[in-house]
Amino acid sequence: MFPLRHFLCCVLLFSVGTLVSALSITDLFEISFDEDVAGNCEAEGAGRFARYIKEGISLAMAGIDFVNAATDSSDELHVQAKRLGTEWFRNPDSDDYESILIYYEKVLDWLQNNGPNDDGDNPLKPYLFCGDSWALRKSLQDPLFGTDGKPVRDNNGDVVLIGDNSDMLNAQSEQAKATRQAVYPYWSERLSGYVWAPAFGPLPTDGYCAQPKAYGFCFTPSSQPLIGHSWISLCDYSFTDLVLGQPKCNVVEKNDFRENVAPEGAGNINDVTPESATFFHELFHLLYGAAETIPPDTPDRKEVYGTWQILGQEPLEGATNGEKMESYQALANPETYTQVAVAFYYTKTLPLADGRRQEFYTGFCTVQDDV
Numbered sequence: 001m002f003p004l005r006h007f008l009c010c011v012l013l014f015s016v017g018t019l020v021s022a023l024s025i026t027d028l029f030e031i032s033f034d035e036d037v038a039g040n041c042e043a044e045g046a047g048r049f050a051r052y053i054k055e056g057i058s059l060a061m062a063g064i065d066f067v068n069a070a071t072d073s074s075d076e077l078h079v080q081a082k083r084l085g086t087e088w089f090r091n092p093d094s095d096d097y098e099s100i101l102i103y104y105e106k107v108l109d110w111l112q113n114n115g116p117n118d119d120g121d122n123p124l125k126p127y128l129f130c131g132d133s134w135a136l137r138k139s140l141q142d143p144l145f146g147t148d149g150k151p152v153r154d155n156n157g158d159v160v161l162i163g164d165n166s167d168m169l170n171a172q173s174e175q176a177k178a179t180r181q182a183v184y185p186y187w188s189e190r191l192s193g194y195v196w197a198p199a200f201g202p203l204p205t206d207g208y209c210a211q212p213k214a215y216g217f218c219f220t221p222s223s224q225p226l227i228g229h230s231w232i233s234l235c236d237y238s239f240t241d242l243v244l245g246q247p248k249c250n251v252v253e254k255n256d257f258r259e260n261v262a263p264e265g266a267g268n269i270n271d272v273t274p275e276s277a278t279f280f281h282e283l284f285h286l287l288y289g290a291a292e293t294i295p296p297d298t299p300d301r302k303e304v305y306g307t308w309q310i311l312g313q314e315p316l317e318g319a320t321n322g323e324k325m326e327s328y329q330a331l332a333n334p335e336t337y338t339q340v341a342v343a344f345y346y347t348k349t350l351p352l353a354d355g356r357r358q359e360f361y362t363g364f365c366t367v368q369d370d371v
Contacts, residue, residue: 025049029128039134062345063104090327127231132207135186193227209235223291249365284334295329
């Protein structure tokens, strides 16, 4: 951990020695470390987010290096990068690699230089929340609050209910159609507005983080235009204390696999994925738009998180006919980019003691002798 002040100016060294600049978390986000403010990150600390920025830059650069190596046959890691691309992005062509490169470059540029979000349409600084206490679920029978946080009144001075407002009802209809489930208005004093989302638990205080194994989420105005600001919220489950590059993966020989089944004790990419990966993942939603970074045609209209689902080894969540992830879906799935960046970071920057390069064959940490 490093104090936030060390990163305010700032210059960072990527692990392979490239000099890069970085902004502070308060340059990039509206974030509070005041324990009395809903959705504050006081318990997590400013130093944690300074590390997230540093690691986010490293992951974005690893992603860029992956594309460069995969598309350059003279690169010393060309074979490893090509195998990685074939597995995770399903044998991408040159146009696909160009698109992948742009995704990583956009994240890197934003972390270093800031700029608009939501596919370039939103110049407002986004919010970064910890937990979900910044929003409270309401009903259609509750009073409608204005941006000043006070109840809205009609021409007769009577309080307007949420269910009486056409804009709110239209937003409810659109979101219900998009999610294929009932949605409810969540009031946020921090955002001075409402978000429509499913009920995440029986209590009005239950938000997204009340779900089992919820890591984080992002909304942008292009998907819900009732609020001007975009935002990311990180759940307690995401704070694992794993630092990029520190955990060692239990490496096995590729030749020890039998019919693509890993030998007992093989480490996998989830063992070494840093806690900052959730933050990195949400940046793709933030910068490209939450609605535009959901892979198309998934059975439950949701993004794909599971490593072996991303790799196409297991059916997608909600699949009725055994549907598995295809290339065009992987190219629109933020977690694909996140795990590939982690994998190539380990391949490029953390060689083994004998000089060989570790890889992630079918998600497991391996070395291969055919290079």
